[in-house]
Amino acid sequence: MNIGIASRASGVSSKMIRYYEATGLIPKAGRTGSGYRDYTDKDVHKLRFVRRARDLGFSVEQIGGLLRLWEDRTRASADVKRMALTHVEVLRERAQQLEEMASALIHLADHCAGDDRPDCPIIEELAAPGRGHVHHNHHHHGLDGPKRARS
Amino acid sequence: MNIGIASRASGVSSKMIRYYEATGLIPKAGRTGSGYRDYTDKDVHKLRFVRRARDLGFSVEQIGGLLRLWEDRTRASADVKRMALTHVEVLRERAQQLEEMASALIHLADHCAGDDRPDCPIIEELAAPGRGHVHHNHHHHGLDGPKRARS
DNA sequence: ATAATGTTTCCCATCATGGGAAGGTCAAGG
């Protein structure tokens, strides 16, 4: 089966299939006499596995771990569960950071008239926090270091 | 004021200050006779503005817009508010996507014994969705195209 | 004078993904 068919069957773009192969996530595909990559149903199955894990927010590196677990028939289900739950925590943390940003912005926007006058507490707060018109009881949650959250 | 001082005063790394200058987000800094960048308190003020907007999850490109709004004394506060609220929606969408991934994973993990036996519904579901031991009432929310959500 | 610290520019790496070029292959239809 050519890469295009495997791509459509798995939902992984041809580009990404080649990338996964190049980075060692999946083994090198077989080749036809003329050099085309040749995929089996089993390969497609694995690609779909990768695809779904990506949809669940796992990094390619993590998926490498998941594939190893998948193929290791002797691993304990606890190993998989631990990995899943650790990832859940990371996802929830990132979601919460985004929510906090959204709340902070909503809070600012609540105090902005949103009319055609120029006075805007949102901008004022960005320019000089704590000196503007916005009452804020919320505290800043540790985004202060040079290393900052990826939005 | 040298770049290091401006960096510590604004919370923006020297690297990023140069990057913001190179990409045109902030104007080119003045230079001393020997070629060192030279910053004023006003420059630091602007850098802090950028820093806080980044903390609120705005992209550098969006911050360009915010800076223009900041410096335009005639703009309507509605313009700022609209931008803020649009961004809030994007943030909330991303947060929700992460939450959905987390829920899906939790759902799988709930059905995994997490002991030393190898049977694991999490892996099984990744390998062959809908054919495993997991009852799922949840539906898939349109992450099916080749273009996928950034985790 | 020398050592230490700061700054400059330049190149490279990240992570997952896509775009596009230049060239080879294959199948269908003339």
Next chain:
DNA sequence: CCTTGACCTTCCCATGATGGGAAACATTAT
């Protein structure tokens, strides 16, 4: 048999925000 079009190959480049590090120069402190 030959053309056409769809497909495949590899290679390079770009994204966005950030950091690492080298080589060279400047400033400051000992």
